[in-house]
Amino acid sequence: MTIDIAIILTPFIMAALIPIFYRRLRKNMIGWVVLIIPVSLFLLLTTYIPRVAKGEVYSHTYEWIPSFNLNFTTYIDGLSLIFSLLITGVGSLVILYSIFYLSVKESLHHFYCYLLLFMGAMLGVVFSDNLMVLYAFWELTSVSSFLLIAFWHHRKASRAGARKSMTITVSGGVAMLVGFLMLYAMSGTFSIREIINNIDVISGHVLFIPALLLVLFGAFTKSAQFPFHIWLPDAMEAPTPVSSYLHSATMVKAGIYLVARFTPIFGGEMVWFWTITGVGLITLFWGSFNAVRQVDLKAILAYSTVSQLGLIMSLLGLGSVAVYLGYSTETVMYTQATFAALFHLINHSTFKGALFMMVGIVDHEIGTRDIRRLGGLMAILPFTFTIAIIGCFSMAGLPPFNGFLSKEMFFTAVLNITELNIFSIHNIGLLIPIVAWVASVFTFVYCLIIVSKTFLGSMKPDIVEKNPHEAPFGMLLPPFILIGLVITIFFFPNLLGEYILKPAMLSVYPTFPSAEEMTPHISAWHRINTELLMTLGVVVLGIILYRFLKYWSKIYRLFPKQWTLNAIYEKVITSSENISESITKRYMSGHLTHYFVYIYVSFVAIVAGTFIALDAFEWNPTNDAVIENYELILVFVMIFAAVAILFAKSRITTVLLNGVLGYSVAFFFVIFRAPDLALTQLVVESVTTALYLICFKFLAELKPERSTKRVKISNGLISVFVGATVTLIGLTVVNYDKFKSISSYFEDSYNLAGGKNIVNTILGDFRAFDTMLEVVVLFIAGLGVFALIKLKAKKGDVDIEN
């Protein structure tokens, strides 16, 4: 048990313990107990920072199923350390926040249990080196996200949102699994590091591009990239701490992690570059464009998260050209895009986490998140207003906040890429900075909307009546810590770059010799350059657009309602449900006879089909016993009786014919040297016949079958085929001599079991357990018979017998 595995397992263990001990605690104590886990994990992980910054990596393998190459390998390097610090750090703040946010009347033990489950799963994702283990944790994050979105499961929207996120992320996850299996097929290993080392072997393989696309599909669905982003706004039905934690800071970044982790493998492919950059930029634009039209604060933040994730994604795409170009002093500048991506990833978690908590406070204190009903809250929520303004300005890319630094680096990266002459960038490459800039303008606009519609202007009368007040200290502390980071990072960005980002760059570009070169010096002031002019343009145009919002917001109505992505998704889901239901109804008719037909037809098709396909039929009558005349008579009597049952008009006739069959079987037992069987058969047959006759007293007389001729013929054909199949197999099996008979063992029954009747010793000694269970079957059948006869409709039920 190494410390790395313990880090992953601790949240799971705690999640398992909560249901056991929560009753012993006061309800408001659960959160404090749970808080210990992420805080201690965070502190433990910070001790890794200086060591990892020196370039050390930690890997431990716990052999799980070595024969299938499945090993529980943990791997701590710069990249996974960034994510794990975010998971535990933001996790601590979110749990602290939710202690005050959630009422003690909620089922808190479920909430914290799911949250810890998520935390463990997410740590598992970033620490796993084995693809299969990574996949398992990946899906576990989807499951815990599902549970948390549906936390208020009495609300229909919560359930729908949970289902939607589950459907989209899990289908992406399954595609990713297929991609992983392809990688395994190409490289013969599930270990990511080994795949990276064998990159030359697999890069020319036919499955390489399909695997690339499938892995990206998984990453895009998880990170809410266009057009799969539609689940994220619906996921906002979750309690706000969850939105702040899973749906902005950590889980949605799992896709980013995956792309960064796989850049050494797939980076350098044109498909990889264009798919990630293109999808990222479209998401960036579409998210920010749509955020402007929202009226729910959480919806604005959801679309803004979508947009920011697109930004980070596109930066990773831009950075992947460095892998294609290989290392040289000129190409190293293209790695800056990846650096900016990781930098912005951290910045986004800080300001977006704070903003979500801010919205939670507004919702908690005022009772609504609708910006049409809010306004003028600055006077009563001054601290919350501070959080909002710092968070929003950071998101909009203004100094002195960390968002400004990463936004400038983003602009640098999109400008740099246009100078490249590969991947046909020279044709449409100019679009990259243009889209990025336009999207940033919209980002600025919705940031203004959040701040001014919520906190500026005049308060609505119904809110004044409620006399709201500022949130408790416990709810303000976590967002203040986050905005404290927002400002600190702006002033000391290179501390972060040196200790946290530099080692991560080595994980993304393992072939590059020195991390120093890939770590640019971040500074707020360069001198007047294109990037700064772009930011100024964003501010000016943003303010103009915000001023004239009501004039140009009409363009949102241009999009037809039935062609939004959500409507298409709903249409696909409902129509596939309808189609599958109608198909199922077509064969699940509720007629027992139909089901019998399915069983018999598949029996004939599979068994006889295999028999014919393998040419297994074999008939060798030379070893057959001699047929005596009386045996022949008995055979014909049985055939006659059997066929006559089909045509019998009265039930007495059928039962008597059945009796004839039963007694003939007993005669056969006598002929074939089985006296015990003959005796049993005679007794059982007599009792059965009597039973039939008793039952007839209560049952209706046989009616002629009212089936149509067609049904009768098809039933007849099925019966003949079933009979023929049994005969053919029987004839073949009789002469089967590939195995020696085991029966001679039982012939020593006197010495082994002390009995001279071999059949009896088998039943009563060798296979006594069988016989005992047979008695149990008889007993259960007897109970069933008794119950069915005694059963009466209960009082108050509808008595159908009358």
Add this chain to the structure above:
Amino acid sequence: MESLMMILIGILVAVATYLVLSRNMIRIILGTALLSHAVHLLILTVGGLKKGDVPLLSQSEGPFTDALPQALILTAIVISFATTAFLLVLAYRTYKTNGSDDLQELRGMPDE
């Protein structure tokens, strides 16, 4: 003899199948009874017929007929008796409750 028995078993199975596919409950139960007759004979025949004496050590010195199929069939006879009895009572109960022994009519609600 074995080949002849196999043909007999085939016919019994065919008749049993036809009965099981019918709509009347009595016919279906009879079908299952016939099916168990056929299967008993099948197990016995597959083990080989008249290859030796009755499997009683006190009666002869051997060789004996294969005793294992006989033990299996003995179990099977009792079990099939139990199921037949249960099915008959089930049919009785169903008929008393619903007033019909036709499976088509017993289908229940048209749209469950």
